[in-house]
Amino acid sequence: MNIITIGRQFGSGGRELGKRLSDVLGYDYYDREIITAIADKSGMNASYVEKALESNDWRNYNFTFMHSFSMDSVMQSEKVKLLSEQRKVIDGIAESGKNCVIVGRNADILLESYNPFSIFVCADLEARIRRCEERSSEGENLTRRQLEANIRRIDKNRALSREIISEKKWGEAGSYHLVVNTTGWDLKELTAAVADFALKYFERST
Secondary structure (H helix, E strand, O other), X not given: OOEEEEEEOOOOOHHHHHHHHHHHHOOEXXXXXHHHHHHHHHOOOHHHHHHHHHOOOOOOOOOOOOOOOOOOHHHOOHHHHHHHHHHHHHHHHHHOOOOEEEEOOOHHHHOHHXXXXXXXXXXXXXXXXXXXXXXXXXXXXXXXXXXXXXXXHHHHHHHHHHHHHOOOXXXXXXXXXXXXXXXXXXXXXXXXXXXXXXXXXXXXXX
């Protein structure tokens, strides 16, 4: 079984790269599907689940995430339960034994025992702002300043979430097998190179 995990800066194209990789390699793809699974199990709205998991409200909670939670009753919040449910969903994906690409959710850390090929996708701030502008929904008229603020806020939350479960720093080159800067690249062209790299990684790992 081959697992590819993708961490990414907001607006870098990591989600698109992940989907293209799954198509090229014929792997299962998981991104928002994880949120949907958590929402179905918890009986909560998917949008609420996504926002709750992306916030950093729990960063000061004193618990050990890698194996089991250790907390007193006052910490039994919905958000911590959702984080636990997220782990169960991701574990279930790995236990299915199918080749897959998982975007976000710190899956590289959670599935470390499966030796996934971990990728981090980044891009220059200007390229990320431009991508956000191009992909903004109709009626969403955010200024450049607002887009930049969103990018920095979301990236900060992703970094803080990773701090909870690992000593490996979010976005730090040494924490991943491959760091991909998408600035100036056509993602379709870039995907072929990344797919080839990933397959060579798995060949060396067997």
